[in-house]
Amino acid sequence: MxxxxxxxxxxxxxxxxxxxxxxxxxxxxxxxxxxxxxxxxxxxxxxxxxxxxxxxxxxxxxxxxxxxxxxxxxxxxxxxxxxxxxxxxxxxxxxxxxxxxxxxxxxxxxxxxxxxxxxxxxxxxxxSSPDGMEAPAGMPLGHVSWHELYSGDFDKDLAFYGAQFGWAKGEAMDMGEMGLYQLVSQTGGTDFPDMTGGIMPLPKEMPTPLWLFYFTVGDIDAAVERVTAAGGTVLNGPMAVPGGAWIIQATDPQGAMFALVGSKGDA
CATH class of the missing domain: 3.10.180.10 (2,3-Dihydroxybiphenyl 1,2-Dioxygenase, domain 1)
Known part of the structure; x- marks a missing residue:
């Protein structure tokens, strides 16, 4: 199917x-x-x-x-x-x-x-093809497993994606001065395994609102070494997130922002 x-x-x-x-x-x-x-x-x-x-x-x-x-x-x-x-x-x-x-x-x-x-x-x-694409199950290596919006208008954006695309809200985590981090599900489920992303207010350090995509890797520390060895810049992390994963945010050598999600201690 x-x-x-x-x-x-x-x-x-x-x-x-x-x-x-x-x-x-x-x-x-x-x-x-x-x-x-x-x-x-x-x-x-x-x-x-x-x-x-x-x-x-x-x-x-x-x-x-x-x-x-x-x-x-x-x-x-x-x-x-x-x-x-x-x-x-x-x-x-x-x-x-x-x-x-x-x-x-x-x-x-x-x-x-x-x-x-x-x-x-x-x-x-x-x-243009009537066929869709299979969404990969789980967190296969190299694929996007998390979608994060640095929102220019948190309340309006949250309402917009929910009403227009049918996204469901999960838990909201309080980040203190940075505001709420609202978990969202593109599939409509409201439990943690169904969550596919998060929406948070635009941090003051970031110049413009944007969607950030997390690509799945194996060991996060090895991935950090690969990023820096290849000329990229780690902006934040590695940091632990709920569910046992570890993340970094980074820029590639040309300046595009991306993120990685992985684990600790796995090759």
């Missing part, structure tokens, strides 16, 4: 200033394999990256027009949509914003670039 991806993050994309360097970095750090999509645009290819359970995203150069507008390297996430045009209109009416109107990507599907009420960017995508 194919997974219903509507309202859920399912594809992750790095736009970067140096795709080849980024491929090498994440290959070292996360263990991804890659291949050019379709083998067509050889002058400016889209590289599909795969973890242990199959493809999960892509790496590409920042488009010239976006670079001209000041775009810097960043990770974006695609949310499944049954009707991109209708969803873009609905989300805009609910307090979001359309950053790039719906258009087709030949051989891929239809997409739009959106912002939530607090200003964090995400994309909508309806694939």
């Amino acid at each position: 194919m997974t219903d991806l509507t309202g859920k993050f399912f594809w992750y994309e790095l736009m970067t200033s140096d795709p080849e360097a980024a491929l090498a970095f994440y290959g070292d750090v996360v263990g991804w394999t890659s291949q050019p999509f379709g083998g067509e645009r050889t002058d400016d290819p889209y590289h599909v990256v795969s973890g242990s359970a199959g493809p999960l995203g892509g790496i590409m150069a920042i488009p010239a027009e976006a670079r001209t507008c000041g775009m810097t390297p960043w990770w974006g996430g695609y949310v499944g949509s049954a009707d991109v045009d209708a969803d873009a209109a609905r989300l805009s009416a609910a307090g979001g914003a359309v950053k790039r109107p719906a258009e087709d990507i030949p051989g891929v599907g239809r997409f739009a670039v959106m912002a939530d009420p607090g200003g964090a960017i995400f994309m909508l995508l309806k694939g």
